[in-house]
Amino acid sequence: MTKLVAGIDIGGTNTAYGLVDARGTIHSRGSIPTSAGVTAEALVETVSQRIRELLVQAGPQTELVGAGVGAPNGNYFSGCIEFAPNLHWKGIIPLTSYFEKQLAVKSLLTNDAKAAALGERLFGGAKGMNDFFFITLGTGLGSGIVANGSLIYGHDGLAGEVGHTILIPDGRPCGCGRKGCLETYCSATGLRTTYFEKTGTRLEAAAICEKALAGDAAAQETFIRTGEWLGFALANSVAYTSPSAIFLFGGLAHSGELLFKPTRESFEKNLLGIYQNKIKILPSSLQETDAAILGAASLIWEGAA
Amino acid sequence: MTKLVAGIDIGGTNTAYGLVDARGTIHSRGSIPTSAGVTAEALVETVSQRIRELLVQAGPQTELVGAGVGAPNGNYFSGCIEFAPNLHWKGIIPLTSYFEKQLAVKSLLTNDAKAAALGERLFGGAKGMNDFFFITLGTGLGSGIVANGSLIYGHDGLAGEVGHTILIPDGRPCGCGRKGCLETYCSATGLRTTYFEKTGTRLEAAAICEKALAGDAAAQETFIRTGEWLGFALANSVAYTSPSAIFLFGGLAHSGELLFKPTRESFEKNLLGIYQNKIKILPSSLQETDAAILGAASLIWEGAA
Numbered sequence: 001m002t003k004l005v006a007g008i009d010i011g012g013t014n015t016a017y018g019l020v021d022a023r024g025t026i027h028s029r030g031s032i033p034t035s036a037g038v039t040a041e042a043l044v045e046t047v048s049q050r051i052r053e054l055l056v057q058a059g060p061q062t063e064l065v066g067a068g069v070g071a072p073n074g075n076y077f078s079g080c081i082e083f084a085p086n087l088h089w090k091g092i093i094p095l096t097s098y099f100e101k102q103l104a105v106k107s108l109l110t111n112d113a114k115a116a117a118l119g120e121r122l123f124g125g126a127k128g129m130n131d132f133f134f135i136t137l138g139t140g141l142g143s144g145i146v147a148n149g150s151l152i153y154g155h156d157g158l159a160g161e162v163g164h165t166i167l168i169p170d171g172r173p174c175g176c177g178r179k180g181c182l183e184t185y186c187s188a189t190g191l192r193t194t195y196f197e198k199t200g201t202r203l204e205a206a207a208i209c210e211k212a213l214a215g216d217a218a219a220q221e222t223f224i225r226t227g228e229w230l231g232f233a234l235a236n237s238v239a240y241t242s243p244s245a246i247f248l249f250g251g252l253a254h255s256g257e258l259l260f261k262p263t264r265e266s267f268e269k270n271l272l273g274i275y276q277n278k279i280k281i282l283p284s285s286l287q288e289t290d291a292a293i294l295g296a297a298s299l300i301w302e303g304a305a
Numbered sequence: 306m307t308k309l310v311a312g313i314d315i316g317g318t319n320t321a322y323g324l325v326d327a328r329g330t331i332h333s334r335g336s337i338p339t340s341a342g343v344t345a346e347a348l349v350e351t352v353s354q355r356i357r358e359l360l361v362q363a364g365p366q367t368e369l370v371g372a373g374v375g376a377p378n379g380n381y382f383s384g385c386i387e388f389a390p391n392l393h394w395k396g397i398i399p400l401t402s403y404f405e406k407q408l409a410v411k412s413l414l415t416n417d418a419k420a421a422a423l424g425e426r427l428f429g430g431a432k433g434m435n436d437f438f439f440i441t442l443g444t445g446l447g448s449g450i451v452a453n454g455s456l457i458y459g460h461d462g463l464a465g466e467v468g469h470t471i472l473i474p475d476g477r478p479c480g481c482g483r484k485g486c487l488e489t490y491c492s493a494t495g496l497r498t499t500y501f502e503k504t505g506t507r508l509e510a511a512a513i514c515e516k517a518l519a520g521d522a523a524a525q526e527t528f529i530r531t532g533e534w535l536g537f538a539l540a541n542s543v544a545y546t547s548p549s550a551i552f553l554f555g556g557l558a559h560s561g562e563l564l565f566k567p568t569r570e571s572f573e574k575n576l577l578g579i580y581q582n583k584i585k586i587l588p589s590s591l592q593e594t595d596a597a598i599l600g601a602a603s604l605i606w607e608g609a610a
Contacts, residue, residue, distance in 0.1 A: 145545060148453070148456075153453065155549035158580070159544075177578065241452075272466055275463070
């Protein structure tokens with residue numbers, strides 16, 4: 001009998017799901033628009049139906065042992081999505097209880113970055129690491145912190161908001177309503193703003209990356225400045241939990257040395273002496289297309305280990 | 306049979322020791338100058354002799370079950386004091402092995418702020434709390450972070466250096482060799498510097514406190530500015546581990562509302578929305594004279610619980 005976990009990632013646009021075994025292999029998968037569910041409960045019903053179909057296809061020698069879910073503002077302790085600004089359902093949504101009702105297995109929820117951090121630990125480059133940071137550089141900056149061997153949830157399930165530490169007081173306006181948050185500088189959105197401030201031109205992050213690789217000075221300076229900010233912020237961050245590595249994930253992390261070189265330089269320059277030359281900044285080893293499903297499934301596999 | 310733990314605090318000037326029971330009562334105690342030990346091993350020998358004498362006085366119905374030690378740059382994992390700048394012994398000192406040899410019981414070591422954080426959890430205001438910060442405001446700013454129910458040591462035993470996060474880039478010179486560290490602003494030393502910058506007069510922190518209480522404007526502004534900095538830094542700090550409370554300990558924490566009021570105001574003002582109005586900033590409930598011994602003893606009692 002092969003034990004499988006349903007890994008489900010609910011995003012602002014799409015909801016991806018898949019069946020994941022204990023070794024991190026995704027046996028089968030699918031995706032539907034999140035808007036397909038007028039209510040969250042309706043979406044859970046549809047996704048659960050699809051998962052049951054995948055299980056039938058997987059054959060009689062398989063068994064579903066749990067459903068892990070990653071979602072914006074997903075609270076591990078309550079199993080609820082709480083006031084997610086970029087989902088069309090409002091208020092507090094008891095998501096894991098919906099899944100448990102539909103699938104009759106244990107369901108656990110956390111936000112997408114925390115789930116991916118667990119995925120990195122179980123199935124990626126952080127295997128065996130008890131202390132690391134996982135940073136997603138996408139539209140915003142998300143984070144999952146593993147310390148003393150466990151993912152840090154905080155007293156309310158809302159730990160790991162490194163993207164909303166203030167980098168520059170009274171700096172750029174942030175979606176959270178405050179100013180100067182790290183994610184307004186170090187994210188795909190932040191990169192675009194920095195490039196726009198330098199050139200007056202609005203480009204997507206991927207286009208700025210292409211220009212930088214082709215030798216464009218303004219685009220290269222944009223990456224250097226972004227790396228300087230990120231390295232500074234990460235140098236401060238490690239003083240809390242002293243991780244052995246920091247994994248960068250997401251669109252911006254694919255720009256390779258364009259981002260990693262200035263980030264590492266600024267990181268080492270700003271580090272307290274006792275931390276210098278021993279904390280690695282690494283690209284995540286999770287595939288972009290797999291990370292969300294693997295991460296969500298890790299919520300269940302972690303407890304099963 | 307009453308089980309007792311030796312709690313030992315090695316400071317730059319004095320080494321305090323005491324016998325602590327499982328409920329946090331200090332049965333007996335003593336202190337000697339740290340300089341009494343020409344070598345660390347000699348100090349351990351003398352302190353161990355004193356502890357054996359206290360045990361004899363405690364009577365035949367007592368048993369020593371461990372020796373917990375707090376010391377600057379004390380590394381929990383290695384049991385060594387590593388390159389402590391304010392002790393007269395140099396290099397790496399295998400302190401717990403010295404104590405285990407002398408006392409024939411298990412010995413554990415960490416730095417003073419982490420030990421005191423454990424003391425707050427076992428015997429103080431953080432009983433039952435799984436996520437909190439413990440901040441010492443003395444000559445510097447020390448910190449111990451408890452998350453997911455355990456004290457965070459980090460991959461190398463060196464987590465919890467919140468005092469060395471950079472508050473103001475290129476700011477005040479710090480003893481660590483960098484500039485703008487939080488502890489150069491938020492500590493007794495920082496308070497004195499701020500007052501000196503405002504007035505041109507050098508006063509001790511206690512004298513600035515007295516002046517502020519007597520209505521002196523510059524002294525009051527000094528506390529307000531210190532609280533603004535501390536509140537801002539703590540608002541950023543909670544984004545890592547989302548603690549339910551932050552305990553302030555040490556000389557500066559005794560200034561009461563002079564410090565707590567501006568700190569709380571700045572903290573709430575700078576907090577991310579999801580954390581507002583739910584994280585308490587509290588004075589430590591540990592007595593100044595007991596905290597170091599209780600904290601050190603907590604290293605052993607924590608594991609015994």
